Amino acid sequence: MAMEHNKARAYEEWAQSLKAVDQAAFLLIYEEFKLPLYRHLCLMLKNRQEVEECLQEAFLAIIRKIDFYQQHVSFKAWAYRVATNIAIDRIRKNKREGAKIERAALESVPAHAAWPEHDILVPLEGQQRLVAHMRIVE
Numbered sequence: 645m646a647m648e649h650n651k652a653r654a655y656e657e658w659a660q661s662l663k664a665v666d667q668a669a670f671l672l673i674y675e676e677f678k679l680p681l682y683r684h685l686c687l688m689l690k691n692r693q694e695v696e697e698c699l700q701e702a703f704l705a706i707i708r709k710i711d712f713y714q715q716h717v718s719f720k721a722w723a724y725r726v727a728t729n730i731a732i733d734r735i736r737k738n739k740r741e742g743a744k745i746e747r748a749a750l751e752s753v754p755a756h757a758a759w760p761e762h763d764i765l766v767p768l769e770g771q772q773r774l775v776a777h778m779r780i781v782e
Contacts, residue, residue: 655719659710673723674703681727688731698734702727 661669685695705726
């Protein structure tokens with residue numbers, strides 16, 4: 645328990661130094677949190693490249709937003725929250741892009757195709773048409 649308290653105190657001092665634009669403080673924070681935040685992001689994201697990108701974004705955000713850090717909150721919890729928010733934003737972005745791709749695919753399936761099975765597709769709409777098209781054509 646005392647060791648955790650000492651670590652928390654050290655984190656607070658690092659945060660204050662980081663607020664003063666102390667490069668050594670940033671390196672200390674980076675070395676201390678690089679692996680734990682990486683693991684945390686791995687639990688949220690499926691793609692290793694996205695995890696690494698979000699980790700970089702998280703450290704940049706920690707530097708940019710250090711003035712918003714308040715000492716009554718654990719620095720560790722605050723750093724995890726910054727990383728979590730970045731991962732959530734990435735997940736939302738991926739869902740939006742996936743929806744755009746799906747809509748484009750749906751729009752690309754013709755209702756009246758030039759093959760004998762086109763009668764099957766005519767009454768179908770949206771995803772049903774896409775699935776039938778994929779089954780028949782592809």
